[in-house]
Amino acid sequence: MHPEHTVKSYDSELKRLRTLIVDMGALVEQQLSRAIEAVAERDSHKANLVIELDPEVDQREYIIDQFAVRLLALRQPVAHDLRQVVAALKISSHLERIADYAANVAKRAVFLNKTNVVNPVHLIPKMALTTQNMIHGVLEAYMNLDDVMTTKIWKQDAEVDEMYGQLLKELLEFMRDDPQYIAPCTHVLFMAKNIERIGDHVTNIAEVVHFITHGKPYTEPRPKVEEIELNNIDTKPFR
Template identity: 50%
Template sequence: MTTATGDHIVKSYDEELQRLTGEIQRMGDLALTELEAAIAAVIERDTESAERIVKSDAEVDALELEVSHDVIRLLALRQPMARDLREVMAALRIASDIERIGDYAANVAKRAIALNQVAPVRPVYALPRLAEIAADLIREVLAAYHDRDADRALLAWARDEELDVLYTSMFRELLTYMMEDPRNITPCTHLLFMAKNIERIGDHATNIAENIYFLVHGTQIGLSRRKGDQSASVTMTAP
């Protein structure tokens, strides 16, 4: 028979876990907004907006600290086990990945500020497609976390290869532009760093997917993730 005190403890614990989930969702929404705004700042050559994005990253950092404090309190006071322990540890790991996503989005904004100091180059318009896939991955893993949907997380995990392939294609295109005209070297270098930051965002989204899968099933994904990033092996021949 469950006592009133026992019911209260269970309800209180559930509320703390819900609070943790809510903090993760807010973090993810903020990081996603950062990424989308950073890409808009690149396309619109909006330096003021890019500067605001860089400053706003502190809000994501503050939320990660809040999650860390809540996790420490839960571990100390509740001593969770089994599924409950996986819930708490997944929240800590996912918060860390979202914080890194926010950092990479801020890095894109920083590069946008520098890119605005030089003449526009055509390859900049390939960046939004790359960012669109990364943003889709973030949305999918956030939804999967909210619903504790391991299958949805697994689908997002597999889609990272699509992002890698597009990144490699953009990498090749930017190298070609730099070789064709030395004046393209500076802007294309900024775009290369932006593209790499977005590719890394995809990697962190897959980390989140892996943690969701482990949270639900208690096992790791039993597959090897295929990597489509071939930029390290790209060779170019001078025209």
């Protein structure tokens, strides 16, 4: 729970900051959802909507930054309050990057929708749904300072990395068996990497939320995608 202050307007300002973060997060979650629908449904109209709305996410980040800087200047927060304000600056930055990756997925969807279906693309929505649920969960954990939920989200990054490794393996096999699909498969590969990076940013947000509560980072290291790529993918030469 968030501590209360004698000056009620201060509480209102901190609550407003949290609300701005959650509202921005909801928009980012919607952006990712729409981008994945554009892939699954081969709908370029939805893809273009994602691309057009990306500047709105940038504007939300700017508003949060200005609000947080004002709080730092006028309230001079300390301890838990200071961590809240600094966390908002960090979280808004991660959310903006997530939105950029969603827009990148949408841009590649526009290209893919003009080509024949690439079989491994079916793994993209599954992978993205996991990251979308992570975004929703970490925002809920942020609002409630729920460290149990935060840690659960933090550990889920390994699932995203595992799916990324599986998709990469399928893409390599698909391209090896039918080299004419190398170009569209490359777009799917970049989509997968974008979504994997979204998972990383959500995990970073979870670490920020954990820091708000405890004032220190996690001590346990998280899995690295490079290790998964090297250990789980057998790359054979193309024909």
